[in-house]
Amino acid sequence: MTGGMSINYGTLTGYIYEDSLRSEANRIGENYWYAYMEEIMDEMGLRAAKLTRGDLSDPGRIAALRYLFIGDFTLSVKEKAALREWVQAGGTLIGFATIGADDLFAIEPVGRWKQADGPFTIAAYYRFNAAGVPADPQYGFHGAMVPILSPEVILLGKEENGAFGSLLQVAWRRDTGHEAIARRTLGNGQTYYFGFNLPHSIWAMHQGRPVDRDYDGDGLYRFNDAVVFSRSIGLDLPVADYWLQFLETILIQTPQPFLHQLPPLKDGTLPDMLFHIGGDDECTPGIQVKSSDYFKEKGLPYQINLMPDRSGKFAIDKEEYEAIKQNGHDPSLHFDFVGQYRHYNEADMKRQLDQYLEAFGEVPVATVNHCSMATGWAEQARWASALGMRGDNTRVHSFVPPDNGINLMGFGFGTCYPHFVYDDYKHDNKRLDYVNIPIVFFEPRIYMETEEQDLARIRGALDRAAHFGWTLNLFIHPIYVVDEQHTPFCWPAVDEMLRYTAEKKYNVALHSTNQVCDWWFDRAASTVKLNGAFGTFGAKGSSASVSVKADHADGVFVKFPLNAGSSGEAVYTVDGRKRNAVVKRQNGIPWLFCQVPQGVHEIEVRFE
Numbered sequence: 001m002t003g004g005m006s007i008n009y010g011t012l013t014g015y016i017y018e019d020s021l022r023s024e025a026n027r028i029g030e031n032y033w034y035a036y037m038e039e040i041m042d043e044m045g046l047r048a049a050k051l052t053r054g055d056l057s058d059p060g061r062i063a064a065l066r067y068l069f070i071g072d073f074t075l076s077v078k079e080k081a082a083l084r085e086w087v088q089a090g091g092t093l094i095g096f097a098t099i100g101a102d103d104l105f106a107i108e109p110v111g112r113w114k115q116a117d118g119p120f121t122i123a124a125y126y127r128f129n130a131a132g133v134p135a136d137p138q139y140g141f142h143g144a145m146v147p148i149l150s151p152e153v154i155l156l157g158k159e160e161n162g163a164f165g166s167l168l169q170v171a172w173r174r175d176t177g178h179e180a181i182a183r184r185t186l187g188n189g190q191t192y193y194f195g196f197n198l199p200h201s202i203w204a205m206h207q208g209r210p211v212d213r214d215y216d217g218d219g220l221y222r223f224n225d226a227v228v229f230s231r232s233i234g235l236d237l238p239v240a241d242y243w244l245q246f247l248e249t250i251l252i253q254t255p256q257p258f259l260h261q262l263p264p265l266k267d268g269t270l271p272d273m274l275f276h277i278g279g280d281d282e283c284t285p286g287i288q289v290k291s292s293d294y295f296k297e298k299g300l301p302y303q304i305n306l307m308p309d310r311s312g313k314f315a316i317d318k319e320e321y322e323a324i325k326q327n328g329h330d331p332s333l334h335f336d337f338v339g340q341y342r343h344y345n346e347a348d349m350k351r352q353l354d355q356y357l358e359a360f361g362e363v364p365v366a367t368v369n370h371c372s373m374a375t376g377w378a379e380q381a382r383w384a385s386a387l388g389m390r391g392d393n394t395r396v397h398s399f400v401p402p403d404n405g406i407n408l409m410g411f412g413f414g415t416c417y418p419h420f421v422y423d424d425y426k427h428d429n430k431r432l433d434y435v436n437i438p439i440v441f442f443e444p445r446i447y448m449e450t451e452e453q454d455l456a457r458i459r460g461a462l463d464r465a466a467h468f469g470w471t472l473n474l475f476i477h478p479i480y481v482v483d484e485q486h487t488p489f490c491w492p493a494v495d496e497m498l499r500y501t502a503e504k505k506y507n508v509a510l511h512s513t514n515q516v517c518d519w520w521f522d523r524a525a526s527t528v529k530l531n532g533a534f535g536t537f538g539a540k541g542s543s544a545s546v547s548v549k550a551d552h553a554d555g556v557f558v559k560f561p562l563n564a565g566s567s568g569e570a571v572y573t574v575d576g577r578k579r580n581a582v583v584k585r586q587n588g589i590p591w592l593f594c595q596v597p598q599g600v601h602e603i604e605v606r607f608e
Contacts, residue, residue: 006063010529010547012256014049014062015041015069026425031119033200034071034096035429039420040202044244045259045559046251047527056082065091066254072097072197080104088187094250096194097154105193106184111155116170119200120209120228124148125168126180128246138460139467140588141242145173145233148180149204154195156182164246173232192250198243204228205240205414206436207421208395210377216400219340223374224400227412231399240414241468245587252561252589255537257528257546260557260593261417262469262509263519268595270557270582271509273465276437278303278393278513279477280334280368285315289323291478296327298494303512304478305334305368305393312355321360330512333364333389337373344375346383353387365514366391366437378432381421385434391418391517393473395438406443407454409461416440416470418520435520437513440473443480444493458496466506469586471516522552538566543606548596555597560605562590568607575601 015037022032041048048069055061056079062068068083068091075083075098084104087093095105102108115123130143137144145168155167155178167180182193208226209215215225229235262271277295281288281304288304295302304324306314316324324331333356337344356364367384372394374380380392396412398405418435441461446454465472476494480486501508511519531545537560550556562583570581572594582593594603 006060008064008532009049010531011047011049012064012066012254012530013041013046013251014051014065014067016053016056016071017050018053018073021071021073022429026428029425031425032429033119033197033203036199036203036422037069037071038431039206039422040199040244040247042524043261043415043417043419044248044251045261046256047259047529053079059085062086062091063089066256067092067094067251069094069096070098071199072099074099075101075104084186087189087191090188092189092250092253093191094194094247095191096198097150097152097196098193105182105191106186107182107193107195108157109154109195110157110178113153113155115149115151119151120149120204122147122170122228122230123150123196124153124170124180125173125233126165127168127175128165129163137237138464141246144237144239144242146237146239146242147201147205147229147233148196149201149228150196150198151200152196153180156180156193156195202240202243202414203422206419207377208413211374212376214341218400218403220338220371221341221343221374222372222400223369223394223396224372224398224412226374227396227399229412229414235398235410235412238411238415238468241416248587248589252563255561255563257530257544258559258561259523259526259528260469260559261471261523262557263523263552264554264557264595265507265509266554268555268597269507270584270593270595272506273462273469274471274509274511274516275301275474276303276471276511276513276516277301277474277476278305278332278368279475279480280305280370281307281315281478282334282370283307283309283315284479287478287482288316289320290482292324292327292329294481295329298498299510300494301329301510301512301515303330303332303366303514305332306356307334307336307370308352308355312352314356314359318360330365330514331360332514333367334370335367335373336370337375338371344373346379349380349383350387353389363388365389366393366517368392369394372396378421378423378427381432381434381436382423382427385432390433390521391435391437391513393437393439393475393513395436397439397442407445407447407457409441409457411438411440413438416468416472418471418516420524433521435517437517438473439475440470442475443477443490444474444497445489446492446496447489454493455496458493459500462497462500462504462506466504467585467588473513519552523556525551526556528558538562538607540568540607543604545602545604547600548603549600550596550598553598555595558594558596558603559586559591560594562592566590566607570605570607572603572605574603581605
């Protein structure tokens, strides 16, 4: 490449972002969906460089990058020329419905589909190829059918060398015979073209549609109304995570450091999965401390969400509240906004928060809404974050009906991981200091008449959680671990989880929902900076150096992908002190994990 001096951003990945495009979209009453690139990078654990189109005018400003994302805007002739030169020198360019760059990406659009009923409707489906790889969609995107939510879907001609799957129409999921993703080799580099706005898809899945009407006809405004998926494909696959895992396969072709989605255990070891367990007391007296005692005896975390009655009183007093905390468990607030066709507001939220503060003297961290009540889109996150709360665990796992999805597991918002909420176009699409925390496994049970299926569901959930490294929410109301009418079905399910994880020797991080919420904030504030180029990372004698800032009390894991040809034993040093790295698969990919304690540290990884 020619041009100015190369800039080291401390990362191999960057994305072009123009805030003027966000301002213009907001001005005409639209969300700027590409703004969600920040969240996509955060969930994947990449600390990508945020660049502007002006950076394309100087080749030195992108020379050190190996991956660059661009959105659905029109490239100028000069920008295309700069990007072509960068790709030919070894870069990988990923475009999301980028306009005016057909020659750069070597695509020939053969048609276009418009989103039928607004920005939160499914425009098409995509089925990933499964040839030559294990094809169980429960354990990866290969062979899975995933939705596309995008204002426009560009139909691309199929090429044998570049096809990743098939584009399906919404009606009957018929194969169109076209592609939606195209790959091209150009000089020493390559391009990937997505014929749709992937950040739009992920954002709409994660945050759901605005709860502005009763979409499922149950007479209530609930988070079930926010789910953008249909019953025709169900909720049993984390389809938003699958899109990110596909991106991951692109971004690990040249190894680079990522921040792991799970925190270290207290002893610094690597967990296979994370459990966080919580439930709502629904203002039922006599069950809170008893349920906390039950989970303490099992050695499990627990969070009890406390609901006020109509007079603002809670079912426990401050002494019982402190007893729960002494058990190592977390109380929080269970908002009650229930009412037929009722939208709650900020004053409703503040009134119940004030009742909680008066009773217990602490601002809750991650809360839950009774009966999964919801309103609007980003309003709750905006109000709650302004009042000092940090997250919500009402992101449901199932459709309605059933009204109470007991013994069901699902991904109503396409993911198991927390994610930050982004505000609407009226509020500049800003990232709010507030996370949505999905419910994944709701009230696991083992019934005599369905014992085989129930055991399979529990074991399958744990096996999948270990395969992917999930943050697995187990939502269990305290009444079900106390009331003798329910304990014969609830207790065996909890015992089976403990038995099976011990049998499989799974290493499980155990958190309350509050702790998961705080972890996700700390992870977002943590950084990893690559010091120089990787070279042939993974080969015997190779090394890499990174600077890490770990905000969480237990530190973080920095992980590096290990590609074919990796050899030698991996060791690393933290500020010069030698440690042994751990090699483990996540999402079917081998990774090298390095535990980094809280603080700022210099890390060197070597293959000996």
